[in-house]
Amino acid sequence: MIDANYQHALAWYRAFRRHGIVLPLWRIHRHVGMGGDQLVPALVGLDTDEAQGDRIRDARDGLYQKLIEEVAPFDDARELIADLKQCGFTTVLASSSPRQEIDHYLDLLDARELADGWTTNDDVEATKPEPDLVRAALEKAGTEEAVMIGDTPWDIEAARKAGVPTVTVITGGFCEQELRDAGAAAVYESVGELRGHLEEPPFV
Template structure:
């Protein structure tokens, strides 16, 4: 039975999805490839190993994928100081911890990005563990990152909170139930269609309804 709250970070706890989309737009422009930002935004939630192929095709990925991912890292770096936590993010971590959940952050971000988010949320004392891009070979919607997150805290079973369809699909692939918030820009219908058991407009709304969700108490 679930004893671990597995929380996505980008787009769920910190407001980064549009910075990521802009960084990818600029990264692809380095290769004379102009992709619409709305299309890039729809892919945010995938890791770079999945995203480049999904939006630019297999041929581009084979020829330029690694360089494009490096370019994204360079383009995102100056945007990192602009990132802010969502209202209620730290309160949610504290509440889950107080209810007896193991709390683990499931991020495919670079280690320096995850460190910045932990500082921004003042979350180290509230989390039992976290992942980075080094902890999974394949990112969402593959289940690897969520399985790695569960292993970080020796969790029995997890419940995922995410903001994208890719989060919910990854949870389903990992055999986890999922909840979602709309902070990533996806609709209720898209998130429930991808497997979310419930969708909330914001983290404060989730906190208000926590007793009616799988996050009520660990089993």
Template structure:
């Protein structure tokens, strides 16, 4: 099969969405900016280069953006020991490989965070390649991260899996099909409105549908140059 399965990591394979929302909340609070946790949750899935302006405005980005990202990293580091894989993550990776997908983990996380996640799910043994924020200049909803992952896969076709609307938006810009998993807290309607071709309650449900998803990816006409 000449198809990459491009898997988001944060919030999709490992349970980090609400940890990151809390870390961002604490980081903004340190610079005197109040951003409600619910608003932060809605932005999780964006990279940090996009998130500050998205939730707090361009002026906060100009005045405090780099400092907020630095503070977020420190807060997220403290929460790393609490992170666990979602049930079914390892089984999904194994099944995808057995199905014939070339598995690539498309994370915009910090390199040391990605290393930790790889340890949790045995990613180095189960994936062909992976990315981190160090590999791109712009993160989701820009498509650069998914494109970098796809290039590492070296396949003609690809399918993206993510937990947020930002994953779906990035895939749509590349013309590759995306499917959503509810693990990030986004609703079915939200994910489908942003282009998800299917939405699954958990990773086990997604794993059982891999055969159909392979056919879906093969039928797509991507925008890759």
């Protein structure tokens, strides 16, 4: 719902560099969608994560706050939530971001009164691609039957582990074929295009 993947990648790049680790920005971007507990060891290994991971994650949080005013909702994001509600779906905004960031996103979307609920990092022990986030959203929705909407392979993997199909848009910087190869039930060019397919599988 929020166009923030590249700001996340840049914040991670600067956090790693602050701790003497220079990684190609494209490689970091390929891991955005994971939470910090998964992203850091995936990029630099368990030994470095154990030695410096917490400091890198703390640095990323501060660096991202300097970029957060640059992020914005995708076109039609709020309208998609409204459409889902009109179709009778319980809508939970699933994220493992800190509460401060979620509050900012909710304000950008003007979604506090529209969404049925949302998650934060307080709701999960392990972030994507582990299924904790999806399971937390299912619990808040009060159902085991759901559809995940995402834009990275990590969304798809986390949802699959929770037994939930994923519909994707290419807004995360991953191409259609990558998302299909990861197991997406459907792939759309934009949030606006997705809005026109809410009466098709896997939504019905």
